[in-house]
Amino acid sequence: MIERILVVLVCVALGVLAYRLTTRRQVQKASASAVLDPLLSDVPLGTPAIVYFTTPTCAPCRLQQTPTLGKLQQEMGDGLRVIRVDATENPEAAERWGVFSVPTVFVLNRDGQPHKVYNGVVDGETLKRDLTA
Numbered sequence: 795m796i797e798r799i800l801v802v803l804v805c806v807a808l809g810v811l812a813y814r815l816t817t818r819r820q821v822q823k824a825s826a827s828a829v830l831d832p833l834l835s836d837v838p839l840g841t842p843a844i845v846y847f848t849t850p851t852c853a854p855c856r857l858q859q860t861p862t863l864g865k866l867q868q869e870m871g872d873g874l875r876v877i878r879v880d881a882t883e884n885p886e887a888a889e890r891w892g893v894f895s896v897p898t899v900f901v902l903n904r905d906g907q908p909h910k911v912y913n914g915v916v917d918g919e920t921l922k923r924d925l926t927a
Contacts, residue, residue: 839906842901844876846877847891895913
């Protein structure tokens with residue numbers, strides 16, 4: 795019985811490690827492409843931004859993530875830019891940013907550099923905390 799529990803714990807630990815390494819690579823890839831990326835051309839310096847990758851067929855995007863980002867945009871007004879990217883219409887951008895699933899949300903600091911990525915739905919409070927950090 796104890797052996798099974800240890801095997802499960804090792805598998806969970808390896809899964810968490812793999813996920814963290816994957817998100818770190820995504821942020822590094824996005825940081826390299828963010829320097830001159832046309833997606834960020836209209837973001838003023840000093841304004842935090844969110845780059846949100848979605849598709850028309852993504853139900854969690856439509857039902858959860860898009861309303862959350864809309865509410866956050868209303869709360870923060872001009873103090874935040876939300877850049878919505880349809881990954882089916884712009885697969886080159888998805889490739890540049892290292893997106894492999896939707897929704898994927900990148901949080902950019904005031905210098906325009908990605909510092910956090912979320913693969914899947916993320917709540918507004920977490921995003922707000924990341925934007926003000």
